[in-house]
Amino acid sequence: MHRVAITGAGIKSPAGNTADDACATVLAGRSMARHLPGLLDAGLKVTFGCPVDFDPDGYFPRHRQRHLDRPTQLAVAAAADAFADAGLPHGADRCGVYVGTGGAHTALNASYGALPLARIPVATVPMTMPNATAARISIRHGLRGPALTFATACASGAVAIGEAMMAIRYGRIDRAVAGAMDSMLTPFAISAFAAIGALSRRGEAPELASRPFDRDRDGFVLGEAAAFLVLERLDDARARGARVYGEVSGYATAADAGHIVKPLEDGEVAAETMRAALADAGLAPEEIGHVNAHATATQFNDRAEALALARCFPGGTPPVTATKGVTGHILAAGGAVEAIVALRSARDGLVPPTANYTGGSPIDVVHGEPRRIETAPVLSNSFGFGGHNASLVLTPGD
The missing domain is CATH 3.40.47.10 (Thiolase/Chalcone synthase)
Structure with a gap:
């Protein structure tokens, strides 16, 4: 490989x-x-x-x-x-x-x-x-x-x-x-x-x-x-002496097989997708430095993703950020835009704040100002209508 x-x-x-x-x-x-x-x-x-x-x-x-x-x-x-x-x-x-x-x-x-x-x-x-x-x-x-x-x-x-x-x-x-x-x-x-x-x-x-x-x-x-x-x-x-920003280290995708526009409320398939991406990368949950969440700002999606993150990280989630507070929901492009943002954040050890977040989630949502972390791999989530779940693990370059 x-x-x-x-x-x-x-x-x-x-x-x-x-x-x-x-x-x-x-x-x-x-x-x-x-x-x-x-x-x-x-x-x-x-x-x-x-x-x-x-x-x-x-x-x-x-x-x-x-x-x-x-x-x-x-x-x-x-x-x-x-x-x-x-x-x-x-x-x-x-x-x-x-x-x-x-x-x-x-x-x-x-x-x-x-x-x-x-x-x-x-x-x-x-x-x-x-x-x-x-x-x-x-x-x-x-x-x-x-x-x-x-x-x-x-x-x-x-x-x-x-x-x-x-x-x-x-x-x-x-x-x-x-x-x-x-x-x-x-x-x-x-x-x-x-x-x-x-x-x-x-x-x-x-x-x-x-x-x-x-x-x-x-x-x-x-x-x-x-x-x-x-x-x-x-x-x-x-x-060839190319500049290496990082690596795509892990990937997994799975289907809810549930509702056409609503995610499974317990987040179990999304959590399993995250676990599979981590396994593909050969990483344990505690080795992830932060998560770039899908987080569209809808009631059902964000609640299900928060539950999924809690399932994937039973010891407590790493810092979580949501780019869509800034960009809005950019649909199919979200996973690609967020991969760029997530890898840069992981490389620089600086997690962006989630725009307009004032509280209410049980997970560790970064807000107010950027948060300094140790340089580490990042998990980036993307979920779509139809119950499509995909997670990427991105590792910053040396």
């Missing part, structure tokens, strides 16, 4: 468009939620979210932009940054593309369905194919390894990274660009999530609306993002 190194990172997120900027914003614990003109104009009950401030001109010529939907633009740009950060050549040998996606293309399909048939754009088919983003990344960098797409709702980013790690670990490929994207800040998607009671209604103060684990949480704030990592065999990375 091969150890799997992380040698590149790229991110487009509400918290920032570089890993340095995003991590600094998360460390400051400052929410990025704000009212959005398109939602205000639509007269919706929920009119705020966490958008990405992104200029596609830096990545795509103007004439190509109309053929690329927003989630693909964000993803291709983030993957390009990761590829450049890793210093890989165009057409890198035995390199795969592993992409996680949630509902972005479904939402795009729905918006096109409202157009008169005569006005359907010529690029509609490639823009609404769920596999299009993986294909675009593969084409841009000349990568002829597997180009795969994973759709496990909000666990998709962690699953894409974990599956890429497994392919490298067992020698099927030597390296991969792996991550996820989602962009659904549209009236259609906002209305759909609001209809099932998933969204916060704190429109009078959007910056206080996303409250992971907090006693007064009332739903998530929708965001958008994309993030990608370059993974490769550790021995190859060292041989």
